[in-house]
Amino acid sequence: MKLDQQGVSIRLENCSKTFADGNRALQPLDLEIRAGETLVLLGPSGCGKTTTLRMIAGLEFPDAGGRILFGDEDVTRLPIEKRQVGMVFQSYALFPNMSVAQNVAYGLKVQKCAKAEIRQRVDEMLQMMELSHLAERKIDQLSGGQRQRVALARAIITNPRVLLLDEPLTALDAILRDRLRADIDRLLRSLGITAIYVTHDQEEAMALGDRIVVMDHGRVAQIGTPKQIYFQPQSDFVADFIGQINAFEGEVRNQWMTLPGGRLHCPHLADGEARVYCRPEDIELVDMDSVDAHLQGVVEQTQFVGDRNRLWLAGIMPRQVLVESSGRVEFAPGQRVGIRVRSEKMIALEPREPIRSESVREVSPC
Amino acid sequence: MKYTLSGRWLRGEQSARLLLLLLPVLIISAAFFLLPLARLLVISFEGDQWGANYWQALTEARYLSSLIDTLLLSVSVTLVTLAISVVCGLFLARNEFAGKSLLVSLLTFPLAFPGVVIGFLVIMLGGRQGLSAELGLMLDGTRWTFAYSIAGLFVGYVYFSIPRVLLTVIAAAEKLDYQLEEAARSFGASRYRIFRDVILTGLKPALLASGAICFATSMGAFGTAFALATDINVLPMTIYTEFTLGANIAMAAALSILLGLITWLVLFLARMLSGADASPAA
Numbered sequence: 001m002k003l004d005q006q007g008v009s010i011r012l013e014n015c016s017k018t019f020a021d022g023n024r025a026l027q028p029l030d031l032e033i034r035a036g037e038t039l040v041l042l043g044p045s046g047c048g049k050t051t052t053l054r055m056i057a058g059l060e061f062p063d064a065g066g067r068i069l070f071g072d073e074d075v076t077r078l079p080i081e082k083r084q085v086g087m088v089f090q091s092y093a094l095f096p097n098m099s100v101a102q103n104v105a106y107g108l109k110v111q112k113c114a115k116a117e118i119r120q121r122v123d124e125m126l127q128m129m130e131l132s133h134l135a136e137r138k139i140d141q142l143s144g145g146q147r148q149r150v151a152l153a154r155a156i157i158t159n160p161r162v163l164l165l166d167e168p169l170t171a172l173d174a175i176l177r178d179r180l181r182a183d184i185d186r187l188l189r190s191l192g193i194t195a196i197y198v199t200h201d202q203e204e205a206m207a208l209g210d211r212i213v214v215m216d217h218g219r220v221a222q223i224g225t226p227k228q229i230y231f232q233p234q235s236d237f238v239a240d241f242i243g244q245i246n247a248f249e250g251e252v253r254n255q256w257m258t259l260p261g262g263r264l265h266c267p268h269l270a271d272g273e274a275r276v277y278c279r280p281e282d283i284e285l286v287d288m289d290s291v292d293a294h295l296q297g298v299v300e301q302t303q304f305v306g307d308r309n310r311l312w313l314a315g316i317m318p319r320q321v322l323v324e325s326s327g328r329v330e331f332a333p334g335q336r337v338g339i340r341v342r343s344e345k346m347i348a349l350e351p352r353e354p355i356r357s358e359s360v361r362e363v364s365p366c
Numbered sequence: 367m368k369y370t371l372s373g374r375w376l377r378g379e380q381s382a383r384l385l386l387l388l389l390p391v392l393i394i395s396a397a398f399f400l401l402p403l404a405r406l407l408v409i410s411f412e413g414d415q416w417g418a419n420y421w422q423a424l425t426e427a428r429y430l431s432s433l434i435d436t437l438l439l440s441v442s443v444t445l446v447t448l449a450i451s452v453v454c455g456l457f458l459a460r461n462e463f464a465g466k467s468l469l470v471s472l473l474t475f476p477l478a479f480p481g482v483v484i485g486f487l488v489i490m491l492g493g494r495q496g497l498s499a500e501l502g503l504m505l506d507g508t509r510w511t512f513a514y515s516i517a518g519l520f521v522g523y524v525y526f527s528i529p530r531v532l533l534t535v536i537a538a539a540e541k542l543d544y545q546l547e548e549a550a551r552s553f554g555a556s557r558y559r560i561f562r563d564v565i566l567t568g569l570k571p572a573l574l575a576s577g578a579i580c581f582a583t584s585m586g587a588f589g590t591a592f593a594l595a596t597d598i599n600v601l602p603m604t605i606y607t608e609f610t611l612g613a614n615i616a617m618a619a620a621l622s623i624l625l626g627l628i629t630w631l632v633l634f635l636a637r638m639l640s641g642a643d644a645s646p647a648a
Contacts, residue, residue, distance in 0.1 A: 059548060080551045087552045093545035097567045106563075107553035158553060 007194030008071040008161045009035040010056060015066035017051050025051045027218045028066070033162075035071075038188050038195045040209030042202060044241070048218040049198045050166060056196060057164050058083040070161055086160030090167040092151040094139045100150050101126065101135040107158035121157060129153045144172045148180055156191065163188070163195040169204060181207050202242050206230065214238050230279075233347060239277050245347075246283070246321045249275040261316030262295040267343050274348075280310070280322040282345035286338045293338025297321060302331050313337065410619035419620035429604065429621065436601040437628070439519060440584035444577050446520075447527040451576075452569065454528075455535030470536070474529040481526070481589020488522040488594060489513045516598045522590040527583065531576040538572035539565075571640040578636030582629045601625050 010033040017026040026048040033039045041049035054060040055068065058080035062068065068076045075083055094103050101122055108118045126132045129149045139147065148168060155163060168184070169177045185208050188195050199205055205212050206226040214221040214229060214237075222229060222238045233239035239247075248264055250257045252274045257264040266276060286292045297313035300320060304310075308327050312320040316339070323339060325331070413419055423429040458470060476484065492498050492513035502510030512518050542565065550560045566573075588602040599607070601621060609618040 057548075057552070059551075080548070081554045081556075084554075085552055087549060089545045089549060091543065091545055093543060093549040095546060095549075095564070095567075097570075106550070110550070110553045110555045110559060154549075155552075160552075 007036045007163075007192065009033060010162060010194060010196075011067075011069040012052075012056070012062075013067040013069070015052075015055060015062035015068060017048075017055060017060060018063050025218055026055075029220060031213065031220070031223075033194060033196065034210075035194055036192045037210045038197060038208055040205040040212045041196065041198045041215060042200070042205040042209075042212050042241075043215035043221075044200060046217075047215040049200075049213075049215050051218075052215070053164055053166055053196055053198045056162065057085050057087060084158070084161045086155035086158065086163045088151045088155050088163070088165040088168045090170055092147045092168075092171075094147060094150055094154070096139050098139070099135065100131060100137050100139070100142070103139065103150055104131075104153045104157055107154060111158065125153045125157045145176050145180055148172065149183075152184070152187065156187075156193070161194070163191075163193050165195065165197045167199055168197075169199070169201075177204075184208065206242075214241060216241075231347065233277070239347065244280055244322055245277050246280065246317075247275055247277055247319075248317060248341075249273075259295065259317060261297050261313075262293075264294060264341060265343060266346070268346075268348065277347040278341050278345060279347075280324045281308075282341070283321070283323045284340045284342070285311075285323060285325050286340050288336055288338045290338060292340045295339045295341075296336060297339065299331050299333050299335045299337060301333060311337070313339070406619045406622060409616055410623050412616045419616050420624070422617065423620050423624060428599075429617075432599045432601050432604040433621075433624065435516070435598055436585060436625075439516065439523065439598075439600065440581050443520060443523040443527055443584045444581045447524050447531050447580050448573055448577050450524070451528055451531040451535045452566075452573070455532050456539050456565070458532075459536050459539035473532055476526045477529045479526065481522075481587055481591075482593045483589075484522045484526050485590040485593025487525070488518050488590070492518050492521065513594055514597060518594050519591060519598060519600065522594065523584050523587060526587075526590070527580045530583070531573075531580055534572045534576040535569060538569050542568045574636045574640040578633050581632050585625060585629045 010031075012029055012031040014028045014030060015026065016024065016028040018024045029048075029052065031052075041052055043049050051060060055062055055066075058075065058078055062076065066076065067074060070083070080087075095106065098106065104125055105118050105122045108121060113121075123132070126135055129152065131146070131149055131153060134142065134146060134150075139150070142150065151168070165184075169180055172180065181204055188208070197205075197208055199208075206229075209226055211223060211225055212229050213223050216237050221241075222234045224232070229238060229242055233242060233245075239245050248257065248259060250259050250264075251272070252266055252269045253271050255265060255267045255269070257266050257269070257274060257276075264276070266274065269276070284292075288296065295316050297316040299311050300314040301312040302309055304327060306327055308324045309329065309331060311323045311325060311331055313323060314320055321339070323337075331337070410419055411417060415421075423433070454473070458466065479487075490496055492511055494509060494511055494513075496511065496513060499509035499511050502508050512521070546564045546568070547560050550564050555563070586602055587600070588606070591598075591600045591603050592606075602625070605618050605621045605625070608614045608621065612618075
């Protein structure tokens, strides 16, 4: 099913938000969301992602000087009632006194559609969301996943210009979350609607977003596709927040970085203090006597998670290095292992990013 | 095997012990409630003809009008109190301002007064020497009095009913899910529509419960009516008159039973309605 009205593009210009208590929740923000795109706002709590969503919804208004555009229309001062947005809340916010069908029909009823049309569209929507058999149920008789689908159905039936989802999966258990994430992804693709999705879960963000906006302390830390965010993080914060990552820091001389546990081949780095990142799955375990075992460490802790082993190695860096290996190979704490990091798998931060002083102190013990 | 109170069976010794624990309350309710009520019921049927007192109460103008007046008064007091309390309660639940807790404690002040004192307060306001009489003298030379009419009763009853309802409404309004309103707004719902569909439905159980209490209290209120010595005979006053002045004890008993029945019925209906609302049949 395609919506009658295709999604609009959205532009935020210089939008900041200061609350009445003087707390600045959002630093001036410029953001462009393409028509039909799913944009994920990702960050820890208090990073400004929900405030951004609520400004786009029309539930909050930006400080003076900010502008919000839906397509070419300036909606900065329009309240939510006039913006034609669909919202899915973390708590679902379904009307407890109404049945499933009445909840889904509510938006159309408020917009004074003809009775016959409402019935037909609600039937279609319930069918599409596989809710037909629950139409007459009350909300408190539904499971969490069913409520989630009702909330989605209610939000999209009115053909909103943009669909806004505020942590819609947070209240569900892990298995259900995975399944519903796939459902939501399929739904958003098939609708072709512009969607803005707020979450603090980086896996969810990766799975759903065409692009991800990583936010921190009211600022945008990075905007990019999931792959860009994962493989080319532009700051310490993004590198740390998205997935797990190891940092190697030390003095580079003649393409080799000296570390407590050996040395690291960094052909792309100039001489001097430097730092590179590497994802656990990109580090290779090699035999101790191999010529490739440039770095050597001791297994301190292991964790078997089915498809792989997670090993925490000591002795390479002051902080433990996390490595992943096939789940079929046995490792025991105390065992010495060698690792190799290929230079093309290393993530080097942009030079403009200064090295955090506390990390440097870890490297040089003086 | 162990069984809890909610279980279906209790072992012999357990149920014996339970009975022992229930004994005090059984004695008290038997002595001070069940037995007098039974006696009242018996008395109410005394007379030449079986049920004649009830027939008289429901047909004779004096009693019937007392019954109807009391009902109308209680219903209108309940409705007005609910309306005032919803507005007040929503405002108090949603706004923070200096002196709010003082205001709430002032609004709940009438709880501390017995009905007689409330009657005095109404006389101070609308009696022959009251504020409104003074004002009337100043403006058009006549004393504006309302304390001794049904208006005086109405004002007094609303005054002492507000705190009971207001506290319940504030508590319920604080628990309303704000996101429901935002969801309704996202569809473009008007403020009236949101009030009707979201706020009022959310408050409904609280309004039913506190409204029923308010109605029951108004039906049985005596002190205020007594202090005002109004020209309207509310049912408790009629019962009092029959009992003390007329010595028509059988009639007083019949009226008491009627008053109790009506009030109980309303409380029962309210509980059923709010119960049905809270947990719909599976």
